[in-house]
Amino acid sequence: GSVSFEDEPFENFDAAWAVPKTCAPGKAALYLHGGAYTAGCLAYAKGFGGVLAEETGLRVLCAGYRLAPEDPFPAALEDALCAYRRMLLKYPPEKILLVGESAGGGLCYALCLRLKALNLPQPAGVVALSPWADLTLRAARPEDQSADPALSREGLADSAALYAGENRSDPEVSPVFGDLRGLPPSLIFAGSGEVLLGDAVEMAERLREQGCRCELHVEEGMWHAYVLYPLPESKAAFRRIAGFAEEIL
Numbered sequence: 001g002s003v004s005f006e007d008e009p010f011e012n013f014d015a016a017w018a019v020p021k022t023c024a025p026g027k028a029a030l031y032l033h034g035g036a037y038t039a040g041c042l043a044y045a046k047g048f049g050g051v052l053a054e055e056t057g058l059r060v061l062c063a064g065y066r067l068a069p070e071d072p073f074p075a076a077l078e079d080a081l082c083a084y085r086r087m088l089l090k091y092p093p094e095k096i097l098l099v100g101e102s103a104g105g106g107l108c109y110a111l112c113l114r115l116k117a118l119n120l121p122q123p124a125g126v127v128a129l130s131p132w133a134d135l136t137l138r139a140a141r142p143e144d145q146s147a148d149p150a151l152s153r154e155g156l157a158d159s160a161a162l163y164a165g166e167n168r169s170d171p172e173v174s175p176v177f178g179d180l181r182g183l184p185p186s187l188i189f190a191g192s193g194e195v196l197l198g199d200a201v202e203m204a205e206r207l208r209e210q211g212c213r214c215e216l217h218v219e220e221g222m223w224h225a226y227v228l229y230p231l232p233e234s235k236a237a238f239r240r241i242a243g244f245a246e247e248i249l
Contacts, residue, residue: 105131
């Protein structure tokens with residue numbers, strides 16, 4: 001196809017670059033996949049990472065970070081940090097975009113908080129697709145209010161316990177509770193029908209309250225991480241993502 005993959009070895013996890021045929025020089029994205037911190041792998045990450053590379057013209061580093069229960073918090077965050085540090089060797093931070101869906105969307109913000117704590121430079125921006133930003137599930141909707149074929153509240157609760165145990169309200173697990181001042185501009189997508197709509201809405205509100213630029217796009221009638229499905233609505237989302245990337249990088 002129009003995207004090729006190059007392995008990028010790390011000590012604790014697998015990763016690969018998705019490289020589009022026509023590539024914007026000097027800019028890149030880090031893609032953190034979803035799967036509730038308990039599922040997903042590099043092959044899965046390459047699926048959407050490849051589409052992202054194709055749609056934006058960016059080189060995309062797809063990280064198959066470690067998963068719970070074998071590797072609970074903070075393993076995923078440490079791997080994301082490791083991947084970002086590797087990117088900083090090749091790219092200035094203002095030319096790096098973070099992209100993640102579901103757990104990976106929350107992980108993008110957790111990474112920004114960790115970077116802040118370490119006094120490392122923030123990326124240029126964050127694109128979060130249906131981010132899971134609150135593992136206490138305070139903002140999650142009860143099943144009967146959501147027509148979400150992709151997610152159940154019960155499954156999320158199980159995964160949250162496996163990944164974070166007693167740390168569920170730690171800002172590096174649930175970034176809605178974090179000090180978000182100084183985080184880069186965000187573009188957040190969610191579906192109006194999803195269990196985690198509240199996470200996206202609340203994350204956007206917290207970011208704005210703390211002086212960060214954030215655009216929230218809620219697509220009517222759509223479900224969790226709808227942007228990953230081949231739909232007309234996803235095409236429109238990719239146009240927004242490409243425009244956002246173009247503007248901030």
